Amino acid sequence: MSSFKDIFDRHSWDLEKESIYGKTAADVERALTSPARDLEDFKALISPAATPYLEDMAQLSQQLTLQRFGNTIQLYAPFYLSNECQNICTYCGFSLDNKIRRKTLSDKEILAETAAIKAMGFQHVLLVTGEANRTVGVPYLANAIKQIRSHFANVSMEVQPLDQHEYEELIPLGLHAVLVYQETYHKADYKKHHPKGKKSNFDYRLETPDRLGKAGIHKMGLGALYGLEDWRVDSFFVALHLDYLERTYWQTKYSISFPRLRPFSGGLEPKVEMTDRDLVQLICAYRLFDQEVELSLSTRETEVFRNNVLKLGITSMSAGSKTNPGGYSVEPQSLEQFEISDERTPEEISELLLKQGYEPVWKDWDLVLE
């Protein structure tokens, strides 16, 4: 059966890089004025040639976002269930070779965390685990979703990639969205960063969104981890992937995130720096390319950056995040996946949004709609 891999294999990293870096001011101006932007326009918008046009891009991006999403920003909280992981990833605190105490929440602990997250006002949660099939495989995830489903309006998941039939098992339990980032689309570098474990299988991960689409998921999230490789080329491949998925699984909604490498226990220095200015350019480029896609900004980013950028195309934000299992109430001291940057409470984020003329959305979906 066909999948994104067929398209991916027809593209060369080096040729795409050359094409992006070869874009001119004329290409950027054409992309800015085009009524329907294609992948060539997207390349122009993320190219170095577009940097003098950042103000124009930002204004257009803000306008398009307001038209489609109004003055709203959706708020969600990550809900870490486990830090057990059988993979080695060079950039992550949960990596198998990192000698930390491992922790997986029990049923009782899941309910205690649920109460703590609900007390902060959240109705949307993102369940997160490492990739450990035996301890946090499908039976564990199914049990966790069943336990928390009636407490939240919306449950998303960021865990190991699964088979299609496994997604088909979890979706009827109330799983609304799945996030799966390719980390980098540079196949050789991907191998260097994922030397051991199931995650070292580049193609299996690449085809995960296809399996999700076939399973009929409501929404899926894509992205690259910035710092591993050239951000412009990785972003082009994310856009190529998004474009293919939207055409193929048109009933599914899509979101994009922009995680930049953050310090963690055992630390990897980013190979490539993505500056704040670069990230602004990228957020605007995605919005100009795709008016429907949701764009999400996490607490990895600093307070100042989040304050300034939220109006330029962002539609959802996390707040008050803990990136360790049990971090909200059960075991605040367990090891976090990475350090967060914006430490403000959900109320502070909510006040900031109201001050900027936005409505913080805690809930945009109800169980009765299912």
Ligand code: SF4
């Ligand atoms: S990034 Fe995911 S798979 Fe890799 S070590 Fe961390 S938790 Fe495990």
